[in-house]
Amino acid sequence: MNAGPARGSVAAVLQRPHRTLVQVFVDWIRTRRPANSWPALLGLVAFAAMLGVQQLIEPGTQRLLSAVFMFVALAQAWNLIGGYTGYASFGQVAFFGLGAYTVAVLMNNYHVSFWLAMPVAILAGVLFAVLIGVPLLRLRGHYFAIATLGAAEGLREVVNNLTPITGGGLGITIPTFGDQAPTPYFGKPGFYLAFLVLAAVSVAVCALLSRSRFGYAMVAVNEDQEAAGAVGINTTLVKVVAFAVSAAIVACAGAFYAFQQIEFYPTDVFDASFTVLMVIMVMIGGSGTVAGPLAGAVGLELLSQFLRVNLGAYNQLIFGAIIVVVVVFFPQGVVNYFRDAVRTRQFSIFDNVRRYRL
Amino acid sequence: MGQFLQAAAYGVVQGGLLALVAVGFSLVWGVMNVINFSHGAFAVTGAYVAWLMSQRFGLDPFLAIPIVAVALFGFGYVIQRGLINLIINAPIFLTLLLTFGLNLVILNGLQLLFTSDDRTIDTSYASQSFAIGVVNVPYGRLAACFLAIVITVALALVMTRTRLGHAIGATGMDRGAARLMGIRARHIYAVTFGIAAALAGIAGTMIATVGSFNPTTTPGQLTLDAFVISVLGGLGNMYGALVGGLVLGIAESIGGLLLTGTWVNAIAMAVLIVVLVIRPSGLIGKAQYSGRVEV
Amino acid sequence: MIAPEAAPATAILEVRNLSKRFGGLWALRDVSFSVAEGQILGVIGPNGAGKSTLVNLITGLLRPTSGQVLIDGEDVTGSRPWVIAHDRVARTFQIVKPFRGLTVRENVAIGAMHGNERDLTVRDSLATADELLELVGIAKHANDAPGQLSVADARRLELAKALATRPRLLLIDEVMAGLRYAEIEAAVQLIHRVRDSGITIVAIEHVMKAIVSVSDHILVLHHGSIIASGEPRDVLSDERVIEAYLGHRYVKRRST
Numbered sequence A: 001m002n003a004g005p006a007r008g009s010v011a012a013v014l015q016r017p018h019r020t021l022v023q024v025f026v027d028w029i030r031t032r033r034p035a036n037s038w039p040a041l042l043g044l045v046a047f048a049a050m051l052g053v054q055q056l057i058e059p060g061t062q063r064l065l066s067a068v069f070m071f072v073a074l075a076q077a078w079n080l081i082g083g084y085t086g087y088a089s090f091g092q093v094a095f096f097g098l099g100a101y102t103v104a105v106l107m108n109n110y111h112v113s114f115w116l117a118m119p120v121a122i123l124a125g126v127l128f129a130v131l132i133g134v135p136l137l138r139l140r141g142h143y144f145a146i147a148t149l150g151a152a153e154g155l156r157e158v159v160n161n162l163t164p165i166t167g168g169g170l171g172i173t174i175p176t177f178g179d180q181a182p183t184p185y186f187g188k189p190g191f192y193l194a195f196l197v198l199a200a201v202s203v204a205v206c207a208l209l210s211r212s213r214f215g216y217a218m219v220a221v222n223e224d225q226e227a228a229g230a231v232g233i234n235t236t237l238v239k240v241v242a243f244a245v246s247a248a249i250v251a252c253a254g255a256f257y258a259f260q261q262i263e264f265y266p267t268d269v270f271d272a273s274f275t276v277l278m279v280i281m282v283m284i285g286g287s288g289t290v291a292g293p294l295a296g297a298v299g300l301e302l303l304s305q306f307l308r309v310n311l312g313a314y315n316q317l318i319f320g321a322i323i324v325v326v327v328v329f330f331p332q333g334v335v336n337y338f339r340d341a342v343r344t345r346q347f348s349i350f351d352n353v354r355r356y357r358l
Numbered sequence B: 001m002g003q004f005l006q007a008a009a010y011g012v013v014q015g016g017l018l019a020l021v022a023v024g025f026s027l028v029w030g031v032m033n034v035i036n037f038s039h040g041a042f043a044v045t046g047a048y049v050a051w052l053m054s055q056r057f058g059l060d061p062f063l064a065i066p067i068v069a070v071a072l073f074g075f076g077y078v079i080q081r082g083l084i085n086l087i088i089n090a091p092i093f094l095t096l097l098l099t100f101g102l103n104l105v106i107l108n109g110l111q112l113l114f115t116s117d118d119r120t121i122d123t124s125y126a127s128q129s130f131a132i133g134v135v136n137v138p139y140g141r142l143a144a145c146f147l148a149i150v151i152t153v154a155l156a157l158v159m160t161r162t163r164l165g166h167a168i169g170a171t172g173m174d175r176g177a178a179r180l181m182g183i184r185a186r187h188i189y190a191v192t193f194g195i196a197a198a199l200a201g202i203a204g205t206m207i208a209t210v211g212s213f214n215p216t217t218t219p220g221q222l223t224l225d226a227f228v229i230s231v232l233g234g235l236g237n238m239y240g241a242l243v244g245g246l247v248l249g250i251a252e253s254i255g256g257l258l259l260t261g262t263w264v265n266a267i268a269m270a271v272l273i274v275v276l277v278i279r280p281s282g283l284i285g286k287a288q289y290s291g292r293v294e295v
Numbered sequence C: 001m002i003a004p005e006a007a008p009a010t011a012i013l014e015v016r017n018l019s020k021r022f023g024g025l026w027a028l029r030d031v032s033f034s035v036a037e038g039q040i041l042g043v044i045g046p047n048g049a050g051k052s053t054l055v056n057l058i059t060g061l062l063r064p065t066s067g068q069v070l071i072d073g074e075d076v077t078g079s080r081p082w083v084i085a086h087d088r089v090a091r092t093f094q095i096v097k098p099f100r101g102l103t104v105r106e107n108v109a110i111g112a113m114h115g116n117e118r119d120l121t122v123r124d125s126l127a128t129a130d131e132l133l134e135l136v137g138i139a140k141h142a143n144d145a146p147g148q149l150s151v152a153d154a155r156r157l158e159l160a161k162a163l164a165t166r167p168r169l170l171l172i173d174e175v176m177a178g179l180r181y182a183e184i185e186a187a188v189q190l191i192h193r194v195r196d197s198g199i200t201i202v203a204i205e206h207v208m209k210a211i212v213s214v215s216d217h218i219l220v221l222h223h224g225s226i227i228a229s230g231e232p233r234d235v236l237s238d239e240r241v242i243e244a245y246l247g248h249r250y251v252k253r254r255s256t
């Protein structure tokens, strides 16, 4: 018999030796079952399917789908800071524009390869996130929302006025032809692939993060920062890291977007409606989940493409109306509404509206 | 030197108008914790109402003000009562989203009705001016600025001296308690939003008289200015908004003289962020609803 | 007051001349004491005496106006809360602060994930949480939302969350207030078991009887100052304490 603390005592629980890394790995392998692996398997199958069907899709549709993939990544990114951590950033487009301009400036002015420019763009996004995150993440609620909005607007104005470097309001063009091109243009199939991989990586990163210690830390920060600090969570660090990871994904999306567009203006890549789209995609799908933003991004981007093609001048009007209707009728998110409705068998939308009304 | 005085004078009159745009925004934010993304759209809607009056009936914009005010008050009241009140207790980003959607609807509606051309309301006096020394002051701008200041002060008096003002203030500070005192919060919120919309409409009318407007770029710029002024002036503080408006107006016009391009806007945003971080209760005035200042 | 010169060499917590002012109000004024390893220190005092403020100052939630907090002889004054938590000091909140969006089990697991001698994986933390829930007696609620717990169970959850960080010093802010008699008995038992595992405890309580039975030493706060300190029995018979704690009338009634 060992002389350790008696079973069932506080000491027995708190002083129990930890598993070794090898044990953790072996146990993990041994406990794999369909029941606990299906989300990962489903993700892999979906990814493989999108890869497989690419040959069957015409280029125009591939272009459309690459926009859908991009928004999947953007929505996942916003969800990290806005959904899990609870800091509703209205300035994530800053990182999109920063990523886009970093790539364009490097490729156009310095003839740098896209594959070198893209990591630099991600790094720029992360650095800027840390720079503004440290002071701004002390603000809460509307104050954080406005400060981030201001940061994005301010950055756009800076880019707009740094004409010698960025071309200013006249826009910037990435050379894509002949000897001028630092990297050959990907074409529609190439960008389909690029954005598909970006979306898959973003979903995977968010899925892994959300189940990790860090994921629980983000949720704890969102719920109650005093309580989170008291159990040893460095709330400042968690917020800044969540913001920076989100920024990295958004900047990477911006980098690919820039190359895809070839030519663009500050107003294009710093357009606040990018941020709003991220927010509403997360919100419609359901924040603080991995499936929510995925569903929201796919559903909403397909819808908005449909409106653009079929409703012409009215598309923005209808789109605004849809936002209003969804916010009023499904304030907790469409996906969450249906999940709760099925569980409680309460489908009345009017009861749903009562939830937040005055 | 003359150039600077001219710019300062221009800034003051412009600032008065911006203040009138911002007071309503600041009031709504302070009282019900709603940031109204569509505030600039309300201002431009008011401008179109006055523009129509002038086009169809040759009505002078200053005389159209009561009509604009009533129309926009009604519009604002209905929007708050019928839409925003429905999600007033939801997490903040939902109200932001709702007003963003509203903004899209209003602006695209206006664009479909009136195209996105620049418009201006022509008057015989807008282009005439008198001179004080080297400084030229256009009559139209001076009158508009004067009116803006009078209305802002009047609103501040309403807020501090009348039953309605006290009811709005009480609801803003503690809605639960106010309701227990028999204040109808739904109605008060709607009235507050209506007042804000009416003031925005009046400001829009004035801006249309002394300059030009369109449904694509004007609203966003006005909303952004309202943000900056509200933060500088302290949330819900009427006099703070007035001074904040004047400060922004002068800073923008003198900055425009000293700096090339739109650096002024970048600096305005930098100031906004610094103020938010260092003194979220406002630089000029003290926020009236300090409970909203969550740091 | 525990005289500074009598402070044991192994003081796990020492507070020196700690003061905190809120505007014009001194919530805590010039408070000094120390706690030896393995001890249970009871802190009592009427409403608004400054007890919770004391806990908030020690755990870094508030910065003191003046004075020092030492843990194991090291000055930690003004450190951030998570730094204090990693100095192996845990606390409960008087107004319970569960993470409402998570289950009871996950609430406790977060402490095991982010506290001291952390578990390697989330799964291990959840296992630790299950054992702690068993210990504090709310295992059957493991998968419930914390909002569904009774007052007594919510307090137990607070305790389990704090224990999960594997502390050496535990600051308990009124876990017994509002509990029924049987529940208090159970809580007292639990505190003894926690101490028996080698954890030093500072217990703030309103419930006199409970605090007398658990504490080795008692400290009485009133209007932010220490008005008495010593063995439980001695302190409780002190006239000043009775007056401060129960009011004049009680003193008068007793003397007649």
Ligand SMILES: Nc1ncnc2c1ncn2[C@@H]1O[C@H](COP(=O)(O)OP(=O)(O)OP(=O)(O)O)[C@@H](O)[C@H]1O
Pocket: C022, C025, C026, C027, C045, C046, C047, C048, C049, C050, C051, C052, C053, C054, C094
């Ligand atoms: N954040 C704060 N701001 C201003 N005053 C405060 C703050 N926190 C506490 N106080 C005041 O400090 C005094 C001490 O409060 P504290 O909560 O420490 O008392 P307590 O002994 O824990 O009381 P209780 O038995 O009611 O829990 C009270 O008068 C309280 O109103």
Ligand SMILES: [Mg+2]
Pocket: C051, C052, C053, C094
């Ligand atoms: Mg207390």
